[in-house]
Amino acid sequence: MTLPAENLRQIEPVGIAVMTPVTPMALIERAMSSGADMAVIEKFVELHERWEKNQARKSFDEAISGAKAEIPPIQRNAKGHNDKRYADFAAIAKVVDPILSKHGLSYRFRTSQGERISVTCVLSHKSGHSEETTLSGPADASGSKNAIQAIGSTLTYLQRYSLVQMLGLAASNDDDGKSAADGEMISQDQVEQLIALADEVGADKRAFCQYFKVDGIAQLPAMEFNRAVAALNKKRGAK
Template identity: 45%
Template sequence: MESAPTIPWNTQLQERHAANMARAAFDNAIAAAKAEIPPIRKNRKVDFNSAKGRTTYEFEDLAEIVRTVDPILSRHGLSYRFRTHVSGQNVEVICILSHRDGHSEETSLPAQADNSGSKNAIQAVGSTLTYLQRYLLKAALGLAVSSDDDARAAAAHNPVQELTARQAAELRSLIQETATDEAKFLAHAGAQSVEEIDPRAFPRLQQMLLAKRRTMASAAPKTAAVEDAVVIEEVRK
């Protein structure tokens, strides 16, 4: 009986070397592109009054991010695309960042469909897709830390912004249910209390806690310290 053909060791070494070279080219291209990408202009403004007072903040929309980064990425052989999964009210977007030499990396983020206002079902999903694409592209390029701070900045200038009582209660319930260290969670959310968390951060924080709850339900029990490390790492992504 003949044995299955094996890949010669030198071919394996060549493939490994090629993969390492592609990864190095990817890393170099990302570093060079980031050095050229300027601060992204916040071209949209939200300004409205509610029972809680006036809310106003600025942000950059997806089109502005694309306009700023696309020419620079192209010069360095980089490109990106999005893959989406929608199941009921659950929406997940995956950003695939690729280099012309073959290496690519993926970043994903889930969220609930945005049913705020008077959106129909399609508009609710579309709003969430755009939101996730905007944040994912910045995260994939490593721009989230420097240019994704409008939520905290707006909260500092607009102390009237608050979570609804239902949102605050849901976060508190999830924090208790998942045995999350509330002080550490608030530190990473940039707030002194659950009620002071910026409402625009609610979907992301909610999904992180829900993901932790799913992990706890499907895996063996872990210590509280380990569980906190999991959710904090997910918040950072």
């Protein structure tokens, strides 16, 4: 039997309350609107500042982890004492600068000179968090350098090593052009392929590196390349 229309109750949709995380800033606003005294508000302001610093540090750590997963070993392009090959600062910057920028990171240097020359590498994230490392050394008076050249040589050396230390960079031993199949790690082309594929399928690069037990994609053993490609393609199929 059909009930008369006047006997039917209109059922209103019931909304589901979504819990919004209470941030320190929200607490400050509530305290101010309720007329809380200044001491209470100051406590909330201190809490907010600590919370922002913690969030910035987390963003910094995530950015460093993501960047390191993409930075390949730097090719040794110069010769030093005893013909020992090394990667000069220009070679390092050419590789790392665009990757750091992609992850919201940048670096700068502070210098000071007393009995020794000191260089501080400051690595910063766009969130506001920064970390630094300092190296010191005497002026490099080797060869026929004058006083200014000796200082410049040490500054360049310390800038290069402080940046390397800050980022935990690795220099490639592949100086003779051997193929990836003959070496220990994948080639730069393969690094770029994996990074592009990871971005395409939305893979977490840090989780990817943890799965293969490497610090970065560039440290992936050459023999694991095909398995890595298969793993990323599998993620595409799972989406």
